[in-house]
Amino acid sequence: MANKSMAELAKKMRGLDLCLMTTVTSNGRLGSRPMSNNGEVEYDGTSYFFTWEQSRTAKDIAKDKHVQLNFRAEKQFLFVAVQGEATLTDDRDAMKEHWHKELEQWFKEGLDTPGLTMIEVKAKRVNWWGEDDGEIEL
16 A cells, blocks of 8 residues: 555646545435536645535535545546545635636526535545555544
């Protein structure tokens, strides 16, 4: 198993945007859905996503903060699984810091979209598979 720093892994993850976010559902099962992570961000172990406060995703996180993010690189052989803890916020200043114009394809009124909420996922463990395999505990 390779021993990489978060900065080294972040270089490999650069440009990864879409992932599957898995939450624990209200009946104790696992539910996954595609989410945009904005691949322009320099990954430091924390990911940000936007959704609606009444979405299944937000409701799941409100009941159980444990999530997993699964990324796959298209142009290189790389799979990344991030296990972390999620929180929800509707703090406009915090959301503004992570907002990108491209998100308006889903949230037509931008940061003024009624019911908009941001998910922050702080990684606790990151595994990857590709040219080498490894794990980072945070």
